[in-house]
Amino acid sequence: MKRLGRTFFSCDAAVLAPALLGCTFVRMTDAGERLAGLIVETEAYAGPADQAAHTRNGHRSPRNEVMWGDAGLCYVYFTYGMHHCMNVVCGGVDVPEAVLVRAIEPVDGIEIMRTNRSSTATGSKPRKHPLRDRDLCSGPARLCQALGISRDENGLDMTQSDRLWIEPAPDIGRGAVPPDRIVNTTRVGIDSAGPEWAGKPWRWYDRGSAHVSKR
C-alpha cells in the first residue's frame, strides 16, 4: 500500500494543508480493521509567529512537544475537557508547524465509525434523529471520535506507523480536488488570537463535499 513519506510533509503548513485535500487518511484499529476517509477540510498552524498556534511565541511544553518533531508525526491534543483533535506535523525538526485535519469523508469502516459516534459510545443523550453519515467525521473532534483517535496516537510517525498513515490522492501533484472546488478562507475557533491572525486565510476545504465541518 502506498503512503505519503517524509518529503511530502516537509514543507510549510500553508503548503501542506491544501495538498492534503483528496488524500486518504487511514487508521488501523487494534482489531485490524481499516478506518479510512478522504480529507476534505484542513487548517494550517504556522510556527512561533502564529498567535493561534499552540507554539505561539516559541512556546514548548510536554503537550505540544510533538509539534517540534519531524514532519509526518501525528500531533493529538485534548481540549475542552472532552475532545481530541488531530494534526499532521510538518516543517521539520525544531520547526513547529502542523496541519489540523478538520474533516474527512468516510470511505472504509463506516459501520465502526457509526458505532464509535453513537450516543451510547459517546455518553451523550440518545439522538432524536439517526446520525447522518455527513456528521460522522465533519469536525476535528468528531473525526477523532469516529476513528478512535486519542492521546495514545500522539507522536506516531505516519510515514512508518502500522496504525496511522496517509495515502496519496490519485492524481497527486495536480491535485485530486479540482482547484475550482477548493475554498480558501479563515480558520475556525481562534478569534482570541486577534484579528491579524484570525484573519489569515489558512483554512481549506472542498466546496463539493457534504462532509466539511462548516459551510
Place this chain on the structure above:
DNA sequence: ATGACGATTTACT
C-alpha cells in the same frame, strides 16, 4: 494553590 480558558460539540430556547 488557584483561576481562567480552550484549534469543540451537543442540547436547548
Place this chain on the structure above:
DNA sequence: GTAAATCGTCATA
C-alpha cells in the same frame, strides 16, 4: 441564536 459539558494546561501568586 445561547449555554452547558468538563478537565488538562498555563499564567499568576
